[in-house]
Amino acid sequence: MKPFTTGCMRYDGENFTILDQTLLPHQETWLPCHTVNDLVVIIQRLAIRGAPAIGISASVLLGLLAKQGATQTALIEAADELRKARPTAVNLMNNIDQMKRAIIDGPLPDAVIAEAEKLLQEDIELCERMSTNGAALCQPGDKLLTHCNTGSLATAGLGTALGVISKAHQVHSNIFVWVDETRPLLQGGRLTAWECNNRHIPHKIICDNMAAMLMAKGDVSRIFVGSDRIAANGDFANKIGTYSLAVLAHYHKVPFYVVAPQTTVDPECASGDAIPIELRGEHEVKGVSGSFGECQWAPAQSEVFNPAFDVTPAKLVTGWVLDTGVFNQDDVKQPNWWLG
Numbered sequence: 611m612k613p614f615t616t617g618c619m620r621y622d623g624e625n626f627t628i629l630d631q632t633l634l635p636h637q638e639t640w641l642p643c644h645t646v647n648d649l650v651v652i653i654q655r656l657a658i659r660g661a662p663a664i665g666i667s668a669s670v671l672l673g674l675l676a677k678q679g680a681t682q683t684a685l686i687e688a689a690d691e692l693r694k695a696r697p698t699a700v701n702l703m704n705n706i707d708q709m710k711r712a713i714i715d716g717p718l719p720d721a722v723i724a725e726a727e728k729l730l731q732e733d734i735e736l737c738e739r740m741s742t743n744g745a746a747l748c749q750p751g752d753k754l755l756t757h758c759n760t761g762s763l764a765t766a767g768l769g770t771a772l773g774v775i776s777k778a779h780q781v782h783s784n785i786f787v788w789v790d791e792t793r794p795l796l797q798g799g800r801l802t803a804w805e806c807n808n809r810h811i812p813h814k815i816i817c818d819n820m821a822a823m824l825m826a827k828g829d830v831s832r833i834f835v836g837s838d839r840i841a842a843n844g845d846f847a848n849k850i851g852t853y854s855l856a857v858l859a860h861y862h863k864v865p866f867y868v869v870a871p872q873t874t875v876d877p878e879c880a881s882g883d884a885i886p887i888e889l890r891g892e893h894e895v896k897g898v899s900g901s902f903g904e905c906q907w908a909p910a911q912s913e914v915f916n917p918a919f920d921v922t923p924a925k926l927v928t929g930w931v932l933d934t935g936v937f938n939q940d941d942v943k944q945p946n947w948w949l950g
């Protein structure tokens with residue numbers, strides 16, 4: 611496998627390492643990833659997160675295991691184990707299923723390594739295309755708003771929604787973005803803010819509960835969010851808090867766009883009702899832990915509900931920005947709309 615570097619993972623020809631996103635923005639630590647168990651733990655504690663990024667990381671590890679001489683049986687077992695690491699982001703399952711076809715069809719190891727390299731390069735190209743498609747929707751002086759993190763920490767390329775915002779910043783003057791901090795794990799306030807600073811994109815971090823007031827004041831031109839799984843009818847799952855943002859946008863007539871590669875569409879999901887929603891640990895809601903310290907502020911005896919995602923119905927979406935084009939509510943009523 612050829613050496614590569616992305617915003618969140620790298621392979622130098624010897625070692626596969628992954629940037630520990632739980633420690634950003636104050637600490638940049640690259641974690642060694644040698645085994646399936648290494649990667650499952652890294653994915654489940656969100657050291658790597660973001661639908662395309664977790665799919666690519668699993669594909670790369672399978673390519674490296676094949677390079678090291680793993681048998682077809684061992685590779686299939688590894689693929690099945692990785693496929694279960696998180697339940698909502700369909701890119702993980704799609705990537706693993708493509709890798710399994712290469713493992714079965716062979717020849718080993720070349721076909722498996724080639725498939726992993728193809729998926730990596732494909733995601734880079736998909737990011738470029740959807741970012742360009744989305745930036746064309748923006749105007750000079752736009753005040754954009756985004757939720758969670760959807761940049762190079764969540765993909766192998768420029769990003770999805772943050773890719774659009776980055777491209778808009780490159781092609782239009784005076785682009786500004788409100789960055790939802792995104793409770794409970796602060797992917798926006800920690801990771802998107804870090805990426806905006808790296809990309810010199812003017813921005814301000816807001817608490818999630820401040821978006822409504824900004825829309826009421828007319829201070830939000832349009833909203834771009836990512837997705838972990840898009841159903842065939844256009845409903846989509848994304849980080850918790852996306853649905854409430856969509857309801858607010860609908861009420862305040864702010865254009866609301868979901869940005870994703872076509873690999874995030876799940877034809878097997880007829881509607882958002884069929885998308886599995888990951889429930890996570892109570893410690894994430896009751897306090898914080900990371901490079902910024904450890905504090906559990908909530909009463910220990912209190913119980914918690916911590917869904918990692920929610921589902922936004924298609925009727926609240928202005929447009930679906932994919933690498934294959936920008937689709938409206940009439941488009942998503944057609945079969946296979948996502949293919950363009």
Ligand SMILES: CSC[C@H]1O[C@H](OP(=O)(O)O)[C@H](O)[C@@H]1O
Nearest residue numbers: 659660661758764836837848849
């Ligand atoms: C470009 S996919 C990013 C997507 O993934 C995030 O969830 P998590 O941080 O739990 O992996 C969030 O839903 C983003 O929109």
